[in-house]
Amino acid sequence: MTPIRISFGFIFLAASGLLLSGCNAADAPDLPDEHRVSVRVSEVTGGEAQDITLRFSGIVRSTQRATLTFQISGTLKEREVELGQTVAAGDVLARAYNPALEPARDSAKAKLEELNTGYDQAKREWERSSRLHERGVVSEQNLEQIAARRDSLRASVATAQAALAEATQLLQESTLRAPFAGRVEALLVERDEFVAAGQPVVRMSSPEGKEVEVRVPAYLLGHVSLEQELPVWSVQNRSEAPVVGSVVEIAQAGAIRGELHPVLISLPINSLDTGEPVEVGITPNSESAITVPLLSVVRSEDGMMVFRVQDGVARRVPIQVERVVGERVVVRAGELKPGDQVVYAGITRLADGDAVEVR
Numbered sequence: 001m002t003p004i005r006i007s008f009g010f011i012f013l014a015a016s017g018l019l020l021s022g023c024n025a026a027d028a029p030d031l032p033d034e035h036r037v038s039v040r041v042s043e044v045t046g047g048e049a050q051d052i053t054l055r056f057s058g059i060v061r062s063t064q065r066a067t068l069t070f071q072i073s074g075t076l077k078e079r080e081v082e083l084g085q086t087v088a089a090g091d092v093l094a095r096a097y098n099p100a101l102e103p104a105r106d107s108a109k110a111k112l113e114e115l116n117t118g119y120d121q122a123k124r125e126w127e128r129s130s131r132l133h134e135r136g137v138v139s140e141q142n143l144e145q146i147a148a149r150r151d152s153l154r155a156s157v158a159t160a161q162a163a164l165a166e167a168t169q170l171l172q173e174s175t176l177r178a179p180f181a182g183r184v185e186a187l188l189v190e191r192d193e194f195v196a197a198g199q200p201v202v203r204m205s206s207p208e209g210k211e212v213e214v215r216v217p218a219y220l221l222g223h224v225s226l227e228q229e230l231p232v233w234s235v236q237n238r239s240e241a242p243v244v245g246s247v248v249e250i251a252q253a254g255a256i257r258g259e260l261h262p263v264l265i266s267l268p269i270n271s272l273d274t275g276e277p278v279e280v281g282i283t284p285n286s287e288s289a290i291t292v293p294l295l296s297v298v299r300s301e302d303g304m305m306v307f308r309v310q311d312g313v314a315r316r317v318p319i320q321v322e323r324v325v326g327e328r329v330v331v332r333a334g335e336l337k338p339g340d341q342v343v344y345a346g347i348t349r350l351a352d353g354d355a356v357e358v359r
Contacts, residue, residue, distance in 0.1 A: 036357040039346035041309050044336050045328075046290035055233070055279040056214035058265075060272045063209030064180060068202045071173040074098035076189050076201070083187055087178045093202050094176045096195055101174060105167040112160035119157050122150035182206035205274065210267040212245065214280045215260035218253045223284045226250065230265055235277040242281070243271045290336060291328040296344040297321065307343040307350055308336070309358065314343060316352045 074096035081093050126146045132138040186203040189195055212232065216224075224230070224247055231242035249264035265280055272278060296306045297319070304321050307314040320332040336342075341358075343350065350356070 036312075036355045037314070037346060037349050038359050039307075039309070039314070039343045039350065039356045041341040041358050042293045042296065042344050044290060044292055044338055044340040044342060046338050053231075053281045053283040054220070055281050056216055057235075057277065057279055058212040058214040060210055060212050060267065060274055060276045060278055062182075062205035062207065062274055063211050063266070064182070064206035065185075066179055066204055067200045068093065068176055068179070068204065069198050069200055070096050070176060070195055071197055072096065072098050072101065072170055073197045074101075074174060074195060076191055076193050076195050079187070079191050081184050081187075081202070083184055085184045086182070087184065087204070088181050089178055091178045092175060093178055093184075094189075096174045096176075098174060101167070101171045105164070105171050108160065108164040108167040112157065112164050115153060115157045115160050119150070119153040122146070122153050126150050176201060178204065180206055207274075209269065210272060210274060211248070211264055212267060212278055212280060213262050213264050215262050216282065218259070218261060220282055220284060221250060221253055221261060221263075224250060224263055224282060231281040232265065232267060232272070233279045233281070234272060235279060243267060245280070289322075289330045290333055290338065291325065291330050292319070292336070292342050293344040294324060294327050294329050296342045296347070297329055298347055306336070307347060307352075309341045309343060309356055312355055312357075314350050314352070314354050314356045317342075 075098075076094060077097040078095040079093070080091070080095075081087060087093065126143075129138045129143050129146050133140070133143045182204045183206075184202060184204050188200045188203065195201060226247055226249075228247045229244050230247060232245045233242045234240060245265035245267045247263060248266045249262070251261035251263065253261060263280075263282075292306055298305050298307070300316075303318060305316050305318050308317045309315075317335050319334065319336065322330045322332060324330070343356070346356075346359075
């Protein structure tokens with residue numbers, strides 16, 4: 001009979017040990033419901049909020065575009081392209097005629113040839129005089145004069161070469177060529193019309209990329225960032241889903257009150273047509289105050305706190321109260337985050353680390 005009593009005693013002690021080990025706070029979520037504190041919880045509200053999306057109008061345009069001009073004045077004698085024509089880089093678009101350009105180039109070329117001839121003769125003369133100087137036939141003074149004339153002609157040749165290059169370049173500027181492959185968007189001067197230097201003649205664009213520029217007030221510049229994706233709606237087809245564009249440029253805020261600032265958005269290829277009116281959406285983000293229920297705030301020796309419930313365990317979280325708004329308390333941002341669960345009923349029975357059952 002004695003061995004049986006010893007076995008029962010061992011079983012009783014083992015069961016008691018398991019019961020005591022189950023009282024550890026770290027294992028609180030595994031306790032039966034009768035060992036949990038019944039509480040009620042509420043969410044922490046606040047944080048970042050989005051306002052209504054604002055729409056700004058713009059026109060789709062090509063990323064690469066150019067308004068071409070002549071660098072010289074003259075009469076538009078030839079126009080090699082038509083409106084809407086596709087051209088390759090380097091293609092001739094138009095030619096202007098200036099009666100002074102070709103004679104100026106020919107004159108500069110003739111002047112250079114003349115100076116080259118004189119310079120070659122001066123070099124040969126200096127070489128002969130040097131040999132005669134070694135034999136004492138030519139004086140040192142005469143040799144220096146011949147060398148000075150040779151050097152002067154060499155400088156004159158360099159000046160004439162620069163003048164010929166300038167005259168040739170001006171003549172080449174009378175031919176207007178396409179700087180890149182694209183399409184002719186506008187012909188701004190008719191044939192036989194006089195064209196002033198710098199006057200727009202042809203406008204062209206490339207189909208490789210598209211963009212839209214919108215102008216926004218200064219306060220919205222803080223709500224957009226480079227590479228941010230923004231929705232772009234077609235005004236002509238408002239029922240269609242928006243195209244997603246990417247911000248590539250943002251203007252700096254200026255000192256002029258009420259000034260609008262450009263924001264440039266890059267568009268996907270083959271999404272919208274050039275010249276199409278669109279609307280770009282910008283949604284401002286605002287920071288709202290973090291609030292907790294008034295009933296959840298507890299005063300302790302260390303200050304104000306709340307009990308936050310995570311994984312079935314209530315933990316103390318210190319807070320700094322700013323003000324009371326109705327039945328909620330505005331607190332400073334700290335450990336609490338929007339969406340956290342805090343206890344507002346059953347606090348009097350709680351201790352830090354207690355397992356809880358949310359009712």
